[in-house]
Amino acid sequence: MDRIYDKVFRGIAFTSKSPQEVSALEDYLFCLDEEGVIRRILKPQDPDYGTVMAAYSGTEKLHALAEGQYFLPGFIDLHIHAPQWAQAGTAMDIPLHDWLDTYTFPLESKFSDLDFARKVYQDLVTTLLANGTTTALYFATVHKEASYLLAQICADKGQRGLVGKVVMDDKSENPEYYRDESTEAALADTESFIHLVQELNETTKQGVYPVVTPRFIPSCTDEALAGLGELAKKYDTHIQSHCSESDWEHNYVLDRMHKSDTFALHEMGLLQDKAVMAHAVFLSDADADLFAETGTAIAHCPVSNVCFSNGVLPAARFTRKGIDIGLGTDISGGFSPSLFDNIRQAVISSRMLEEGVDPSLPSAERGLPQSRISANEAFYYATAGGGQSLSLPIGRLEENYIWDVQVIDVSAPNAKLPLFDENISMEDLLHKILFLSRPDNIREVWVQGECVHKRT
The missing domain is CATH 2.30.40.10 (Urease, subunit C, domain 1)
Structure with a gap:
């Protein structure tokens, strides 16, 4: 020895x-x-x-x-909206846009209250650890102080947390009561948040990491997106956002940017080896090729995709293209804090994609061939695939x-x-x-x- x-x-x-x-x-x-x-x-x-x-x-x-x-x-959860733990299991049957405006944004605005934020975040981190989640990639809120509090709670409870202060600066798309004060303030707060979490990481054994986090293109101005890309490059941080999540979001970006989420995010410097994009259900072949080329990973959220994404991620096809894929609970678009539940749903959804769901069609026309994934593949996504997606030795x-x-x-x-x-x-x-x-x-x-x- x-x-x-x-x-x-x-x-x-x-x-x-x-x-x-x-x-x-x-x-x-x-x-x-x-x-x-x-x-x-x-x-x-x-x-x-x-x-x-x-x-x-x-x-x-x-x-x-x-x-x-x-x-x-340990499981690696690549997509969690930490404040939404307070509404998990609520309003799972309404369209994404209505769900955000009616339930989610009013709830997230409450996280300016640090006592409320502490109560929710402590319970969430404890619950995730009890469900086997050792590493979590979190969206917090627009509030810098509450976002930093989440990083502190991860550090204290021993979870490896990657935390993003969310950017929502577009005054035409976000409610007045819940958004960044301005583009300049959003970028300044993000840079300050990066410094705070990097300092906290120096005394945290398991690591906590700042994440550059434009909520998604509909919530951000072009100036903010480009500025966030520059900050990510300057500080070599992780990046997270949503990409081609639903018919509404995907089509909004096509109308506004005249290109897909993938190519728009890439032009802003937001696709790279330490970037994770949630959902990505509607990627074209060209989009998928760009994900593979840049090393950008997909957070596959099979439970929430059923409720809000209007489609099933063709995970098997994207894996064959060499795209890194991990699993996400997408609390609270996904009702369960368990990646065991998402492993199961990933397998189930892939079978439905392959075999189809419309019994009025002939079996040969009903599904998308070669779409199923095995339990082994879903287990890989929840563990090794998640680590590969984050470029960490986990x-x-x-x-x-x-x-x-x-x-x-x-x-x-x-x-x-x-x-x-x-x-x-x-x-x-x-x-x-x-x-x-x-x-x-x-x-x-x-x-x-x-x-x-x-x-x-």
């Missing part, structure tokens, strides 16, 4: 090798340094396996799973990746999974976990080598 490890974990783990293939690492040792990074992985056949076990057995540094427990990488259980994991207990009280085949394959076991797990099955959650949630 050539070094001293801060922690050693032992158990069966699942991790994606590719979008289609998952590895089951049976009874492996995962050896961590003080920074929570996996520095060595040992399988039982390795010569040093027994040496490490002998050195750490009986110490507090060894964390061995009990029978019926398994490691999964989402995989591999050497030099960060130890972000959830411990799944298939024998949890009141949540026992129906496992009656003693010879079940590891892949079938994983699929049962993905389709049947509930929060009660998530026994522990670790971020950057620190336990941040424990169910007793």
Whole structure:
């Protein structure tokens, strides 16, 4: 044994090798340094396996799973509207534009009250950790102080948070009671927010990151979009927005910009390797090629797409084009804080896209061929795909990746999974976990080598 490890974990783990293939690492040792990074992985056949076990057995540094427990990488949620947690499950049956004006903008305007913001954000981050989400990409609100508060709460609770102060500066498109005071103020507040979060990151083990966040093209002036692109380049920040989300939003941009969201955002400097665009349901082939060329990722939000996006993301086709894809809950366009629910819906929606939904059409004309994704692919999106989308060493259980994991207990009280085949394959076991797990099955959650949630 050539070094001293801060922690050693032992158990069966699942991790994606590719979008289609998952590895089951049976009874492996995962050896961590003080920074929570996996520095060595040992399988039982390795010569040093027994040496490490002998050195750490009986110490507090060894964390061995009990029978019926398994490691999964922590989930990476690429699209959350943090203030909307307060309205989750509300008004899921009205058009997007009406939903924003009637429910969402009035709610988000309340986050000028920091006491209210703290109450909502603390509950949200705690809930997401309990659902296995170790990294979250957040839209906050137009309020710089409340947005920074969300970053502080992520830092305090141990979640890796990427937080954006939302920009909405177009006075003709946003309500007077909820928008940036001016384009100049929006850009100045964004730059100040970047400095604040970068400073906070210096003392946060798991990392918190500022994100340049134009809400979407309909809410922003051209000047703001271009200015945000310049800020992202100046400070090398992540970028997030919405892209070709619904018929209304997609057509609005075509009418105003005379080009698609994709090409308009690209001209403003907002497509790049650290950019994540939510939904992207209506990308043309040329749009998709530009996503692949620039390294821009898609936050696939399968639950919310059913309610608000007027379409199904052709995830399989975009994956074949080489586009990075991760999953997003899109709280509260998506009602559930669980990426388990979105894994399931991603598979279901892809089958509906492939097979079609109009029974009056012949089967050969009803769907879009080669659109289905497997459970393995959906698992990849929620883990490795999310890490790839954010250009961070997360989402995989591999050497030099960060130890972000959830411990799944298939024998949890009141949540026992129906496992009656003693010879079940590891892949079938994983699929049962993905389709049947509930929060009660998530026994522990670790971020950057620190336990941040424990169910007793």
